[in-house]
Amino acid sequence: MALSYKARKRWSLVVLLIGLPAYVVVAVSVVNWIDRPSIWIELMIYVGLGFLWIIPLKRVFVGVGQPDPDEHKD
Template sequence: MALSHKARKRWTLLALCVGMPLYIVAAVTLVGWLPRMHVLVELLLYVVLGIVWIFPLKPLIRGVGKPDPEAEVEE
């Protein structure tokens, strides 16, 4: 069952306002548990973790910024 445009906006807002800070804390904790690495390797790891979060949320976020296709057009 597909989500309505309004529901998709709400889930996206929840994911970005609640899920994103939790993901950041988890990523920093994960990197903190690893043994000390060279600064560039650590930077690369943060860049990869900063990009990876979007893949599971991509279907949810896609099309949220567009107008509701089911809404009536007012002229």
């Protein structure tokens, strides 16, 4: 089921305002759970987790910054 432009815009705001901070807390908890590795390994974990959250939510953010395609132009 495809999301409309307005639905994608609303969901992107929900993800950025609620989901992303929660994901940051989870990512920091994961790194702390493995007893604070070296700085390079920690950086690689954060970069990997940073890309990991993009994969399932990519379709929500595609085209959100563009003008509404369903809007009538007069």
